Amino acid sequence: MSEIKRAKDLLKEPLLHFILFGALIFVYYSLTNSAADSEDSYDIHFDKSDIHRMKSAYQLSWSSLPDSLTLSRLIDEEVKAEIFSREAKRLDLHHNDEIIKRRLVQKYEFLVSDVADGAQASNEELQEFYKSNLDKYKSDPTYSFYHFYFKESPNQNAKQSYQMISLNEGNVESILDKMNHHDPLHVSTKQTTKSVNQIEISLGKEFSQELRNYHSQGWIENPIQSGFGYHMVYVTDFKESTIPTIEKVKNKVTKDWRESQGVNFKNELYKSLKQKYKVKVEVE
Amino acid sequence: MAIPHNGNMSGGKMYQKTQYNGSPMTLEYINQRMRNEPIQEVVQVKGSSMQHPVLDANDEFADFELFEYTFSLDRMVPSVPEGSYVGEALINGLEINERLGENPYQFGFIGSSDGHNSASSVEEDNYFGKFGARDGTPESRLEENGAFLRSKEMSAAGLAGVWAESNTREDIYGAMESKETFATSGSRIQVRLFGGVRSDFDMDDENWVSSAYEHGSTMGSDIEEQSIAPNFAIWAIKDPNGANLDRIQVIKAWINDEGFAQEEIIDVVWSGDRDIVNGKLESVGNTVNTENATYTNTIGSVELKTIWTDPDFDPSKASLYYLRVLEIPTPRWSTYDAEALKIKPLESLKATIQERAWSSPIWINTKK
Numbered sequence: 001m002s003e004i005k006r007a008k009d010l011l012k013e014p015l016l017h018f019i020l021f022g023a024l025i026f027v028y029y030s031l032t033n034s035a036a037d038s039e040d041s042y043d044i045h046f047d048k049s050d051i052h053r054m055k056s057a058y059q060l061s062w063s064s065l066p067d068s069l070t071l072s073r074l075i076d077e078e079v080k081a082e083i084f085s086r087e088a089k090r091l092d093l094h095h096n097d098e099i100i101k102r103r104l105v106q107k108y109e110f111l112v113s114d115v116a117d118g119a120q121a122s123n124e125e126l127q128e129f130y131k132s133n134l135d136k137y138k139s140d141p142t143y144s145f146y147h148f149y150f151k152e153s154p155n156q157n158a159k160q161s162y163q164m165i166s167l168n169e170g171n172v173e174s175i176l177d178k179m180n181h182h183d184p185l186h187v188s189t190k191q192t193t194k195s196v197n198q199i200e201i202s203l204g205k206e207f208s209q210e211l212r213n214y215h216s217q218g219w220i221e222n223p224i225q226s227g228f229g230y231h232m233v234y235v236t237d238f239k240e241s242t243i244p245t246i247e248k249v250k251n252k253v254t255k256d257w258r259e260s261q262g263v264n265f266k267n268e269l270y271k272s273l274k275q276k277y278k279v280k281v282e283v284e
Numbered sequence: 285m286a287i288p289h290n291g292n293m294s295g296g297k298m299y300q301k302t303q304y305n306g307s308p309m310t311l312e313y314i315n316q317r318m319r320n321e322p323i324q325e326v327v328q329v330k331g332s333s334m335q336h337p338v339l340d341a342n343d344e345f346a347d348f349e350l351f352e353y354t355f356s357l358d359r360m361v362p363s364v365p366e367g368s369y370v371g372e373a374l375i376n377g378l379e380i381n382e383r384l385g386e387n388p389y390q391f392g393f394i395g396s397s398d399g400h401n402s403a404s405s406v407e408e409d410n411y412f413g414k415f416g417a418r419d420g421t422p423e424s425r426l427e428e429n430g431a432f433l434r435s436k437e438m439s440a441a442g443l444a445g446v447w448a449e450s451n452t453r454e455d456i457y458g459a460m461e462s463k464e465t466f467a468t469s470g471s472r473i474q475v476r477l478f479g480g481v482r483s484d485f486d487m488d489d490e491n492w493v494s495s496a497y498e499h500g501s502t503m504g505s506d507i508e509e510q511s512i513a514p515n516f517a518i519w520a521i522k523d524p525n526g527a528n529l530d531r532i533q534v535i536k537a538w539i540n541d542e543g544f545a546q547e548e549i550i551d552v553v554w555s556g557d558r559d560i561v562n563g564k565l566e567s568v569g570n571t572v573n574t575e576n577a578t579y580t581n582t583i584g585s586v587e588l589k590t591i592w593t594d595p596d597f598d599p600s601k602a603s604l605y606y607l608r609v610l611e612i613p614t615p616r617w618s619t620y621d622a623e624a625l626k627i628k629p630l631e632s633l634k635a636t637i638q639e640r641a642w643s644s645p646i647w648i649n650t651k652k
Contacts, residue, residue, distance in 0.1 A: 185521075205524075227526065228587075
């Protein structure tokens with residue numbers, strides 16, 4: 001327990017995050033800038049790892065490695081890009097450029113997310129998170145049912161003739177064939193197990209909301225109205241929405257917890273960085 | 285796959301009779317275009333790219349959610365109808381096919397919202413604009429002057445329909461490649477079209493769709509030369525949360541005796557007991573109360589279906605057929621907005637809309 005607590009405290013320590021963060025930036029630059037000669041020099045040098053990077057990028061787009069002609073053109077393009085971008089920087093063209101700024105912000109945020117993604121939750125933390133966010137993990141209620149469509153509301157006789165028939169596993173198909181009083185509608189009469197949400201998609205909001213009032217097996221006494229008309233409904237199975245145990249949804253809980261940590265971390269980081277800046281805004 | 289969008293705003297560039305640079309079409313260009321662009325977006329928030337009244341004076345429903353500008357952020361320049369609309373491109377495609385033996389505009393349809401607010405803003409009674417903060421309130425959308433990018437003329441549209449065997453990436457892409465797709469102006473209407481079904485085909489049979497797949501051709505496909513007029517199985521069902529259906533029309537284009545393409549719109553199945561007067565089906569009526577922004581489903585049908593055969597079919601001429609399904613009139617989003625603000629609907633905008641769906645066409649070839 002004490003160790004868990006200590007680890008937890010350590011993780012929540014912003015200073016540690018910043019140290020990790022700094023280390024990450026160092027690693028990032030040493031990886032990406034291996035070939036880069038000083039960017040304001042006139043030397044350009046692509047080493048093996050640069051060539052490998054070009055080949056991989058090409059392969060990713062075209063699902064095959066570049067042949068030698070293509071590769072030499074890719075290299076020409078990279079050389080040109082290097083020269084033009086250095087010249088542009090010499091002219092200070094990157095200064096106050098909206099697109100470059102946006103890209104830098106994006107890259108910085110990627111780095112921050114990488115650090116936050118490394119956070120490990122203790123079981124207690126996951127439990128706590130799961131308990132305060134139960135709604136996120138709740139499943140939809142589901143129904144299995146048959147429905148018979150009528151353009152106009154069926155009269156008492158029609159309703160009774162339906163309700164006298166007991167549908168069960170053994171006789172469903174043969175009885176369905178005999179049920180020819182209803183009107184044809186090209187929407188499947190037999191509904192396999194569906195969530196309330198899926199039922200709403202096929203039969204509409206009005207129907208799915210009304211159906212929610214019925215939980216027991218058998219005929220629903222009065223027809224249910226939908227945007228299509230009226231439906232005599234026989235429920236074969238109903239399952240109330242359930243909240244799965246944390247073991248069943250552990251991956252999702254972990255992912256959600258990490259996401260919430262990431263948001264917190266980003267906010268904290270921004271707050272502390274902002275302290276270093278003097279911000280002055282003049283509104284006209 | 286590339287899906288061209290907003291042809292209506294292309295200033296006549298999207299569906300030219302020539303290549304983009306003005307040189308005549310070549311087989312290579314046509315094949316490249318068809319390989320890359322099997323389906324087109326025909327309706328979205330920035331208007332419909334399907335029909336235009338100038339291009340089709342005989343189409344009483346062509347004046348629908350038009351947004352006639354070319355796009356630029358600082359000013360909106362009028363677009364040009366010719367070359368900007370899909371209905372015309374289909375006709376021109378048949379003509380180019382007649383001349384060159386290949387058709388650059390043999391495509392299927394989808395709709396999409398093109399919203400920039402991470403959500404699908406396609407329902408008239410729940411429209412929240414295209415750009416988020418700029419047009420996210422009734423006030424900002426209905427501003428008479430200075431409304432952002434003429435947002436009051438924009439449309440709560442559209443949706444892409446795909447008939448895929450299963451809800452998987454492979455099957456959905458497969459159906460898009462084979463153009464078995466349809467477009468709606470935002471309503472969840474479903475529409476089916478099969479060509480070449482048998483004359484005794486029974487659409488009251490519960491399993492009619494699987495037998496249509498077995499014996500017929502799907503929307504988006506082409507049928508090889510026919511000696512007699514093929515039978516079409518035509519079906520549509522309403523949005524269960526929306527308005528009833530008015531009618532289904534077949535839009536037919538074919539090469540006439542002079543070698544030019546021609547179009548005809550035929551009402552094939554409709555709700556209620558209505559007659560065709562002077563070649564036009566009587567109107568379905570209108571239940572919209574514009575002041576309260578309401579309508580009722582006391583007119584129209586839940587489902588429409590029929591087997592239809594073209595009485596004027598000419599086996600020696602290439603032709604194409606697609607469906608347009610119309611809903612009964614309902615309040616347009618701007619009328620719901622006006623109701624929310626307790627003001628009168630703007631006179632510059634239509635107060636009602638007839639939402640609709642378009643099936644992808646079926647082409648009937650002649651011997652090459």
